[in-house]
Amino acid sequence: METSQSNDPCAPSATGCDLVTVPTRHGLEAVDILLRGAGDVVGPVLHDDGGGTLGFLVPPGTAAAWDLPGSTCTETDGRGLRPDPGPPVEGSDWLVPPGEADLATDPAVLRRALGEAARTIEAADNCR
Template sequence: MDTRRIGDPPRDVCDVVTVPARQGLEAVDIIRRGAGEGVGPVIHDDGCDTLGFLVPPGTAAAWDVPGSTCTGADGRGLHLDPAPEPPVDGSDWLLPPGEADPATDPAVLRAALGEAARLIEAADSCR
């Protein structure tokens, strides 16, 4: 049964938060270790320089995390079923749809990215 209301965006429309791969991988681990909050689909670029977290539509309007960008879907749907090709040429799924939650909660991602940045800074200062 479809529980969306008139005007709700399609379920498969997502914004994408892009971060450096090192910070993103740390954030994936942090979220997975968290208490019950899951990580949604994540894509990586061909060179593995960046990761893209799929987040709910509208996230881009308020996203302000330094070192990351959030691109709005602008009504363009990313069809996540059954096993989609990555949405960008030269990318691949780190966590494909179907093996992840529908989208990563922006508040959970924001906290995980902050913790990841602190961990990376601490590790780099020990060299």
């Protein structure tokens, strides 16, 4: 069991996950795209009720190369953002809880989904 945990990017023994944060509308569209796409390729997703954002857990080290406009990626350095069924931060809750998802969303897959989500939102807004 210890061996499998060491290979998990967000296992309790690891340093935690990085967090990609996007506006709620953008994030919800991306979650929908991810779930419709290649199956269950979305990791845990955190919803910040007060701030209007969604946060995707991604493998540690993602923040160092993340540069997608309209989003931020924060290094957590293991500060509580590990898959745990309870909300890791007061005022937040899991949209996609740990245990119902992969351990972390693949950054390349998330980047593509966020790009598609932005195009979908732009098209919908232009149809008004």
